Amino acid sequence: MTIYFVDGLFMEKEEVTISIDDRGYYFGDGVYEVMKVYDGELFTSVEHLSRLFQSAAKIKMTIPYTETQLVDIAKELVKVNSIKTGHVYIQVTRGAAPRQHHFCEPATTPIVTAYAIQNPRPESKLQQGVGIKSVEDVRWLRCDIKSLNLLGNVLAKEEAHENGCFEALLHRGETVTEGSSSNMFGVKDGTVYSHPADTLILNGITRQVVLDLCKDNGIPVKEIAFTLEEAFEMDEFFLTSTTSEVMPVTTIDNRPVGTGVPGPITLTLQQAFISKIPLSVAGDK
Ligand SMILES: Cc1ncc(COP(=O)(O)O)c(C=O)c1O
Structure with a gap:
């Protein structure tokens, strides 16, 4: 059983649903990070999350969480999925709206999804x-x-x-x-x-x-x-x-x-x- 984080909730992978109108799906309109986990601990998480926020700012997107909240989400995923050596993937898309290139008004709420996976060192x-x-x-x-x-x-x-x-x-x-x-x-x-x-x-x-x-x-x-x-x-x-x-x-x-x-x-x-x-x-x- 793999637990994912999707739009505010932890859930089993099989329960995850994402809108067909998500701008990540239509345009790749979003940003992401991959953080390594060694011995159950996140490695350089501050640097990765700070880059995530920088990437989001560069595409004029506001992440609806703080860096501390995202670290806590990542740690929880590592814990509930019993990850020892692996990585955490976090992505933030601009959210769901009927397909049009320019941003929606009012702005869509960005969707945060994340998972943790076992992945041995090569x-x-x-x-x-x-x-x-x-x-x-x-x-x-x-x-x-x-x-x-x-x-x-x-x-x-x-x-x-x-x-x-x-x-x-x-x-x-x-x-x-x-x-x-x-x-x-x-x-x-x-x-x-x-x-x-x-x-x-x-x-x-x-x-x-x-x-x-x-x-x-x-x-x-x-x-x-x-x-x-x-x-x-x-x-x-x-x-x-x-x-x-x-x-x-x-x-x-x-x-x-x-x-x-x-x-x-x-x-x-x-x-x-x-x-x-x-x-x-x-x-x-
Ligand atoms: C295009 C590109 N360059 C460099 C890197 C290496 O970055 P990092 O050391 O933060 O994983 C990545 C990682 O995915 C990448 O996608």
């Missing part, structure tokens, strides 16, 4: 690394908003998946931006490179944790854009996300990165990240 991939595939970034120009409009991301991930790759390496023309659901990092001559946190990427919470870890570990960082050609020439490459943590990338378009195995700076950051998470024993419990 341990073997974290050890061995993954392959990624370059895909043209055809998304809109407000990728800083964690919006439900994910078709560009979905199609890129599908292309990577069809080619046996874990993730898409998105590039606008020559410029590498991010992954379809992750941030991308290259390492060259001991310096970590990452696209700046502007409107062309989502400023990942894991990305921000990792940039702090670089500082803590004396690893130089340059938040500047690099090209696809430069990506192939990096000594090391890795991606970050809530569910992928610090994931080594060993091939790009089937070409080995550096020596073709997870590199030393990547592994240092991966270890530093693991030491931050409240995990007494690695792996799903």
Whole structure:
């Protein structure tokens, strides 16, 4: 039995009904967050919920709860669903109204839905690394908003998946931006490179944790854009996300990165990240 949170109520998944007129359904008109749960505890929930409110403000939507109330809802979902290692998904849509593009007057009440799910850490991939595939970034120009409009991301991930790759390496023309659901990092001559946190990427919470870890570990960082050609020439490459943590990338378009195995700076950051998470024993419990 899985308990969901829907529009103010906790209920079994089978009981959930959503209006056909929900603007999330018609337009992807809403925002969302994914927060990791380690050992039954939310990880970086303050940062995720603050980004949720920022995303909502950027699409002129008011969330009908406070950050504290949303944390309490997330904690309750973790508890009632007995989640140890997994994640909480929260989305807020603008609400239900007969289909028309502009907002409704008076404004519709946004609908909050959420669930918690068991999801083990991808341990073997974290050890061995993954392959990624370059895909043209055809998304809109407000990728800083964690919006439900994910078709560009979905199609890129599908292309990577069809080619046996874990993730898409998105590039606008020559410029590498991010992954379809992750941030991308290259390492060259001991310096970590990452696209700046502007409107062309989502400023990942894991990305921000990792940039702090670089500082803590004396690893130089340059938040500047690099090209696809430069990506192939990096000594090391890795991606970050809530569910992928610090994931080594060993091939790009089937070409080995550096020596073709997870590199030393990547592994240092991966270890530093693991030491931050409240995990007494690695792996799903
Ligand atoms: C497009 C995109 N970039 C980056 C990320 C990584 O963000 P976070 O580390 O907050 O999970 C995500 C996560 O879903 C994403 O969808």
